[in-house]
Amino acid sequence: MEKKYWVPALEKANDVLQAIAQQPSGLKLIDLSKRLAIHKSSMFSLLNTMEALEWVVRENDGTYSLGSRLGYIGNAFFKQFSLIDRFRKEASITKHIIKETIQLAKLEGREVLYLAKEEMPSPVRLASEPGIKFPAHATALGKVMLAFQDRAELDALYTSGELEPRLTPHTLQSREELYRQLAEVRANGCAYDLQEAVMGFSCVAAPVRDADGKVIAAISCSMFQHEWEEKRELAKEEICALAKRLSQNPQ
Template sequence: MSQVPAATKAMRVLKFLASQPDPVPLDRIMRACSLPRSTAYHLMTAMAEEGFVTHLVDERRYGLGVAAFEVGSGYSRQAPLQRLARRPLAALADKVGESAHLAVLHGRDVLYVIEERAHGKPSLVTDVGVRLPAHLTASGRAILASLPQAQVRALYPDKDSFVERTGIGPQSLSALRTILAEARQRGYAVENGEVTTGFASVAAPVLDHNDLPLAGVAVTFAEDGPVDRAAVAEAVRATAATLTRRVGGH
């Protein structure tokens, strides 16, 4: 049992508020975080005084405060996920002899935050800072396959949500769901020529303590090259599992 229950309760409140699209009334915070009314009131007052919570008096609701934004900004500046992933990704690229990368979900795109290019391999479109449609990439599919179905449905509400690059790839939510179901079943996601003609990728998700995806680890290789795809997939899964443990996931 935690020796700092007040801190634990405060963190639960912050995580709950961060998951909400709008400020919420105290009663909802109480129910979601299993807090008695008196405890919730005193906790919210203290968090508001420190700037982590904003009390919207006229609306009788609570939302995240400026201090919470500063914490999030600090996380972005320090880039802990990238720091934790750099060496494992380099080891992955060395092991399989192909380029490896780490991507995070950004709307309906994936944003590439690390690329470890294998020796002698050509540069890829998946350079750091590049965004690509998540439903076409292996890393994006690995992330999407680990999201709740309602969230995937919200990301892809209609056919206009589905773009293409090489003339192939899912063009409907049902087609994407089939691809994601296959990824969940085999334990990793794949793409073949849907991002760049002649290249394929395999990827696995990095999960947090709630089993939600933080990122996707992927390896890209020439489709017609002498690649043992099963061995690459296993190495990718092992690297993703290592990062999952490093960020506190199961």
């Protein structure tokens, strides 16, 4: 990114928020100062300002957590997607048919950004919380959205022949392998993640289109590997049907 007009103070504030988000109520001023290599006096000023803005909260033990203002901003971000409301309504029905959690996401560069999910009770909670990002090449959601990008757009995203990061032994390793799978996705209308993002879980995803037929998001269903063999076809059928109901121009 061009840094000609970069504001270092904002970058430092962003680094502080990221650190606190990773360890809420776990870091004190001195911890943040050492971790981010920011002088204690500068860190004090940053935290004092961010606390006044309600970006962070100083707990009684001197540690910091994220503030209510960030929650408000986060909610405003997700509310701008009317698709989320429709997803919650429709997916709440589909999840009881498949008896598995369903996720909604959009593509941001080479990553998948999770927007919402309809969750079924499970002893294991999926890491696909709204706001979380995963590498697109390692997820069914990512592959089903990448499949409908122009070749020029794909080449601009994946300039190297090797794919990183590799999340499991099954994660795709090469651009050639990814492009081959994307061709299959375009032909089949859905994508699979076979223990490529998380060991022990498989997933199927389908695209959501706008009124012009452009893929703007995707939905998926993830489940334990031992359930995958039994429910794979049902999951594919229901996820594809749900994607069409959410699409303004189902092709």
